[in-house]
Amino acid sequence: MSIMVFGILFPRPQSAPRQIPSSSTVEVSTLLSGLDVPWDLCWGPDNQIWYTEQAGKISRLDPGTGKSELLVHIPDVLRLTTPGLMSLAFHPDFKRQPYLFTNYTYRKDSLTIATKLVRYTYSKGKLSAPVILLEIPGHKGHNGSRIVISPDHKIMYATGDAVTITNAQSLASLNGKVLRLNLDGTVPADNPIKGSAVWSWGHRNIQGLVYSPKGILFSSEHGDATDDELNKILPGNNYGWPKVEGYCDQPREKQCCDSARITPPLMAWTPTIAPAGIAFYGSHAIPEWQGCLLMTTLKEADLRVLKPDEKGDKIISERIYLDQQYGRLRDVCVSPTGDVYVSTSNRDWNPGKGFPTQGDDRILRIRRKNGGIKLADLSGPVASARPAHEPAGKALYHQYCSSCHKEDGKGVAGVFPSLAGSPHVKGDKPVLLRIILGGISPAKQNASGKYDQQMPAFLFLKDEDIADIATYIRAGFENDSERVMPREVSKARQDPGK
Numbered sequence: 204m205s206i207m208v209f210g211i212l213f214p215r216p217q218s219a220p221r222q223i224p225s226s227s228t229v230e231v232s233t234l235l236s237g238l239d240v241p242w243d244l245c246w247g248p249d250n251q252i253w254y255t256e257q258a259g260k261i262s263r264l265d266p267g268t269g270k271s272e273l274l275v276h277i278p279d280v281l282r283l284t285t286p287g288l289m290s291l292a293f294h295p296d297f298k299r300q301p302y303l304f305t306n307y308t309y310r311k312d313s314l315t316i317a318t319k320l321v322r323y324t325y326s327k328g329k330l331s332a333p334v335i336l337l338e339i340p341g342h343k344g345h346n347g348s349r350i351v352i353s354p355d356h357k358i359m360y361a362t363g364d365a366v367t368i369t370n371a372q373s374l375a376s377l378n379g380k381v382l383r384l385n386l387d388g389t390v391p392a393d394n395p396i397k398g399s400a401v402w403s404w405g406h407r408n409i410q411g412l413v414y415s416p417k418g419i420l421f422s423s424e425h426g427d428a429t430d431d432e433l434n435k436i437l438p439g440n441n442y443g444w445p446k447v448e449g450y451c452d453q454p455r456e457k458q459c460c461d462s463a464r465i466t467p468p469l470m471a472w473t474p475t476i477a478p479a480g481i482a483f484y485g486s487h488a489i490p491e492w493q494g495c496l497l498m499t500t501l502k503e504a505d506l507r508v509l510k511p512d513e514k515g516d517k518i519i520s521e522r523i524y525l526d527q528q529y530g531r532l533r534d535v536c537v538s539p540t541g542d543v544y545v546s547t548s549n550r551d552w553n554p555g556k557g558f559p560t561q562g563d564d565r566i567l568r569i570r571r572k573n574g575g576i577k578l579a580d581l582s583g584p585v586a587s588a589r590p591a592h593e594p595a596g597k598a599l600y601h602q603y604c605s606s607c608h609k610e611d612g613k614g615v616a617g618v619f620p621s622l623a624g625s626p627h628v629k630g631d632k633p634v635l636l637r638i639i640l641g642g643i644s645p646a647k648q649n650a651s652g653k654y655d656q657q658m659p660a661f662l663f664l665k666d667e668d669i670a671d672i673a674t675y676i677r678a679g680f681e682n683d684s685e686r687v688m689p690r691e692v693s694k695a696r697q698d699p700g701k
Contacts, residue, residue: 254546348362380400
């Protein structure tokens with residue numbers, strides 16, 4: 204028996220085995236290298252992997268030969284730190300209507316950044332005839348985003364809040380939302396809000412979007428200083444940002460949840476892990492992963508396998524693979540035969556220590572192989588206790604600070620400031636503590652615009668933890684300054700304006 208997908212016949216999956224082996228054996232190989240931030244991977248109707256690169260290229264890769272073919276280079280893509288060319292999705296009847304949907308940021312004029320949802324037509328190995336379906340405000344960060352096609356043939360388009368704190372909760376804005384559109388870009392008549400493309404709201408910066416075979420829509424989303432999220436997206440639901448981060452467990456959040464219906468995440472991560480692309484694994488090829496969500500992460504540089512329950516209402520297990528082995532991981536897709544393809548993101552704006560390496564960026568393939576590596580041997584290590592000689596603030600700094608300010612404290616030029624020899628770090632302790640507790644906007648960091656990323660507030664940390672972090676950065680990174688005591692943090696917390 205076979206099933207028809209995009210006009211192509213695929214074998215119907217075999218019935219599930221009665222027993223799941225304790226550990227499948229697999230191989231992990233590099234299928235393609237030398238790429239420039241492959242942002243989205245999508246299994247195509249021609250049994251090839253179609254992928255974007257952040258600077259504006261859309262290509263396709265033959266997984267059998269490893270040969271890649273450029274389909275289009277979009278000239279007006281604006282690539283900065285996170286802006287650029289992002290997601291892909293195919294028209295559900297690609298054989299008769301060979302349309303490809305994509306979205307990217309561009310500079311509308313010298314002062315304005317916008318994000319476009321565009322439809323391309325595929326013919327004879329090329330993409331051409333772009334048609335703009337939607338344009339929304341963009342920014343130097345928080346542009347989202349992912350596109351998928353729903354089972355009822357609608358475009359589901361996840362957008363970021365464009366670094367504007369009021370967008371996510373405003374139903375007048377299309378930023379910080381999951382949007383639902385007809386395939387021609389018009390608004391469906393049966394959307395939750397009549398005449399509006401908004402399907403759900405209260406999102407900060409969605410990075411992954413996928414449907415399960417049961418039609419459940421899942422998303423992965425970047426939090427701020429806390430609470431990266433995995434969500435089940437439901438029509439007309441509010442996911443809380445910026446009033447609620449993760450679960451409704453803080454006093455100000457509980458007050459909000461008492462007055463409005465806020466949908467909690469299926470799972471939340473603090474410290475943050477920077478979740479990226481997600482895919483659903485429905486194959487029996489790797490039985491341990493069957494029925495799971497596969498999720499790549501940037502900050503933690505691993506592949507997470509998340510098992511939802513039957514209704515998709517909770518996550519019942521989480522396993523970690525490829526931990527720190529290939530650097531930042533951006534996206535993942537699955538072939539009909541159960542092979543898994545993962546893209547690295549080491550040539551982006553924020554590479555980890557030791558990256559990029561020669562050959563980055565890559566598309567990796569994970570597939571079942573007799574006599575290969577045991578799947579269990581690819582899983583991440585169990586966290587160990589802090590060595591007795593290690594400074595108390597070092598682990599906390601790694602968890603909350605090093606992804607931006609880096610392990611050596613030198614930051615990222617033009618994006619995140621260096622802590623090494625910083626007058627803010629070495630100077631008056633209350634100044635430093637107010638920055639850590641309250642965060643700081645790009646405008647406040649440097650009126651000249653030298654740094655363009657928001658620093659979140661760390662009010663949620665205990666006084667002892669903040670004191671340990673502050674002491675660690677004041678003692679190291681060329682600062683050589685005296686330690687900070689918890690009572691000093693408590694005082695700064697009580698007198699934030701002084």
